[in-house]
Amino acid sequence: MGHARDSRYAARSQDDLLRLLATQPFAWLVSAGGEDAAFTPLPLRAECDAQGRLVALRGHVARRNPHVARLRRDGRAQALVMGPHAYVSPSWLDDRTQAPSWNYAAAVFELDVVVSEEEADIRAELDALVTQMEAGRPRAWSLQEMGERYARLATGVTALRGDVRAVRATFKLGQDEARHDFAQLLLGLQAGGEDELVAWMRDFAGDAA
Template sequence: MGHAYDESYAARNQADLVALIEGNPLAWVVSGKAEALMHSPLPLRCGYAADGRLSHLLGHLALRNPLAARLREDPMAAAFFLGPQAYVSASWLDDRTQAPTWNYCAAAFQLKVELHDAPGAIRDELSALVAQMEAGRPKAWQLEEMEGRYAHLARHVVAFRAQIVSVHSTFKLGQDERPGDYAQIAEGLGRSQEASLLHWMRRFEARDEEP
């Protein structure tokens, strides 16, 4: 079984990371050490430098969330994304000497967070998140539909911009499987209705090509 620090499973390029984040925007954001550790699930968005490089993550959180006060004291944090994942049963394989494993997509970002209390920054972030999550939906909802309720909501949240300090990703998707075993694993996942994970496996299946 592979592990999270095996570089053979790293993202091939920025597009893999962006697809993981956009498809699974709810991340665990963690700050602090040992007994002082604080954590919260938060929806995050990709932010880009002028040259198109993924350079930061954007989001918001409730002021009553203890993580907000912690980030004002210490801006360093981490964000953990877990994408599609599933158990891979050895029962699917003709070769019964093989062991079970787990296929998954994940990424861990080390961040330096800046909180932004300005009403314009908060509205921009909430509007952008809503636009991203509502895109393509029938009768897509817009922030303006809240009317007067928005002002009450906005007083209780803070926006943030988190500079990416480093990133470690793992896309363990059968890259090291023998072709016959890979085909049987894909068939087994298909029977288990793991369509999202199969999509990622096929994305990586052209192992020497860009997606």
């Protein structure tokens, strides 16, 4: 990510990364290089230690997925998370000499992944993911409702945990825009239904929004 080197677009704190993971949990797990390179889209959850520091990403993948064998051979992987994003049109501005752009939030997590087929690890991961995704829903569903069917389906799943070695994140959310232009861009994005991106932009702008 080219903008990752620009401090204007850095995460303000770990909270921005945790919010990104919570609101956009579906990511790419990438094991690049070699003849068994593997790329799997899957949901990932943040794991924090007792001090609240992000230490790992957790998830699960089908046991028959060739990516599992790659991770057993080489646990080094990256998780690519793409948050809200949208095209930014100069047509929304009074100054139509400006160039178009793209606002977005994204992160790359460098991981050391360990996979497990232990029943307890699989159950804990699936239960935690369901609990996270069902939170706040009317008539929220729980894993226990699967009954006997759970045991059959769980045999096809592998749990995984990736220790976070490093993070590169970009939150390009209009920090370089003049206040007047920023307000016009917000209106344009709102008209296009980009409410989530607008919310991130307003949050990063703070009082300037």
